[in-house]
Amino acid sequence: MKLLIFSDSHCRTELMNRLADKYKTVINGIIHLGDCTEDVSELYNICSNIPIYQVRGNNDYDNSCPAERTINISGHTIFMTHGHRQRVYYDTTSLYYAAAQNGSDIALFGHTHVPYLQNEGGIIVMNPGSISLPRSSKEKTFAFLTFENGKTEAAIMSAENEVVKKIFSLHI
Template sequence: MSKLLVVSDNHGDQQILTKILHQFGDQVDYRFHNGDSELSIDSPLVQQFNIVKGNMDFEDFPLENVVNIGDDVVYQTHGHLKNVNQSPLNLELTARSVSANIALFGHTHQLMCTMDGSLLLVNPGSISQPRGEFQMIGGTFCIVDVSTQKFIVDYYDRDLNLVPSLHFQFDR
């Protein structure tokens, strides 16, 4: 089993990333930042994440990553170039084209967790500037448990508390 920490859209708030890493960094196998970090490329925080460039990042981060985790493949992008505000379709097609079974993105500032066939799509929401239905939580990130039988996705708030109503489990 692998554990993935997924965060996005902190928009320069380095303190929250440090807090999350301090609490959960050693409990996970992989750490993903889905863009709009607004961090300097030489920030020590950047070295802690598989990070992609968002529309508000000006450093030379990659626009997308493909990460092999055992038999699983993670496709990661911010999402602005895939038009995720309108539809996840372009994201899904790109993820499938690289044989990914997990697609991570951000940009919308709205959390999302769904399974489309064999593809898990996860947006952790914005940790600093949330929007939409779960805005009142005040910012979210998630941890994805990956096993051969299932995906389990748990969301946490800015105070690092588990949000029980945002627990998702999908059989594979």
């Protein structure tokens, strides 16, 4: 089971759509962590048979899309949020507690446009960074979550100049 994860596309969808098209034969789901929810409509056309999960961000005004969401995949409980409500610019403590409160072992967020990956008290906390407007470097980033043979890999990927490379990963 492999999930492709994006955040903070901000209506700049060309790279996100190319990556979805490139990986659609090897992924089992797509997650978009907000800013901008309307960008996901193109993903439904590209990956019509793949489930897509999304939450809204601080720049999204579509109230039909939840601000937080919990999904269960491959025996894992995944808490999804954009992160602005948990004040992730300062630290991930509120995010960690929100995930722990509902029994999640993975917490995904966006908002900062900066990739982040840590194991915090047994919870994988990950921000894929921004697929269109990175802040920590010039590299546009996204992520994969892979569940295989009882093992989990969370990986942050760079997608610059048509070259995809792993920046860092965490194995559980």
